[in-house]
Amino acid sequence: LTTSISLLKHIQQHKNQLAVLIDPEDFTEKPADFLKKIPQNTSYLLVGGSQVGAGKTQKVVANLKAFTNLPIVLFPGDYSQLTNEADAVLFLSLLSGRNPEYLIEQQIKAVDFLEKSNLEIIPTAYILVDGGCETAVVNVSKTQPIPPTEVRQIVKTALAGQFMGKQLIYLEAGSGAKQPVPLEVIAAVKKAIHIPLIVGGGIKTLAQREAAYQSGADIVVMGTAFEE
Ligand code: 1GP
Structure with a gap:
């Protein structure tokens, strides 16, 4: 996969893809060592976290870029994590929650950067499903995840996202969740x-x-599984 074709198109045309998530906040490994240990069939690197210190994302993405041709997709916890070093950004809206900060405020704050950026912007509906323990995304977003038993509510939320024009649905149990979706x-x-x-x-x-x-x-x- 080269990064010159639209990433969204690539996602749409392929099945059974693996994305490895790197949280820049606690990424201390040498990029070359890390890239050696992830599966060979990794399709994308996702970079982002719930709370990441200023400038860290840019540094980590630039370091990774020096060692891999894998597309690097930002998965930002907030607009400060945007960087042109990456190839694309999941432009997330936390549709399971009712916190305007993550439904629309962060997206507006991102515009000054995105307007001048070459990042491919991928509209993504982000849906938190309760993973059986406290996760950073629930704490930081100050929203309630949807209980996994409320299947119809989860389906309706995903469909509402699709009807709004989102191009991807992301079902998230939270990093380190006890129970996956x-x-x-x-x-x-x-x-x-x-x-x-x-x-x-x-x-x-x-x-x-x-x-x-x-x-x-x-x-x-998969993120935690490949962290040290
Ligand atoms: C978290 O979905 C990702 O946003 C990955 O979670 O770290 O548990 O693999 P893990």
């Missing part, structure tokens, strides 16, 4: 939508990843 939730959302589905949070093993693909995830995100 249940397979039946993945399947129900996949059945309802016609845009690609990303699933992440608490997925640690190859078996869990395969099960998520089988249930309909187009991209599985």
Whole structure:
């Protein structure tokens, strides 16, 4: 995959993709060593975190770029994490929550940067599903995740995102979640939508990843599993 084609198009045309998430806040490894240990079939690197110190994202992305041709996609916890060193940005709206800061305020704050940037902007509906423990994204966003048993509410939220014009749906149990998004939730959302589905949070093993693909995830995100 070269970065010259539209990333969204690539996502739409491929199945069973793996995205490895790097949180710049606690990324201390040498990029070359890190890249050696992630699976060879990794499709994308996601870079972002709930709370990242100023300038760290830019540094980490630039360091990674020197060692890989993998597309680097920003997964920003807030607009301060935007950097032109990356290839694309998941332009997230936290649709499971009711906090205007993450529904629209951060997006407006991002405009001054994005207007002048070459980043590919990918409109993404971000949906938090309760992962059975406190996660940073829930704490920082000050929103309630949707209980995994409320399948219809999760499906409706995903469809509302699609109807708004989002190009991706991201089902998130939160980094380090005890329980990943249940397979039946993945399947129900996949059945309802016609845009690609990303699933992440608490997925640690190859078996869990395969099960998520089988249930309909187009991209599985793994972060904690590859951290030291
Ligand atoms: C978090 O979905 C990602 O935003 C990945 O979560 O760190 O638990 O793999 P993990």
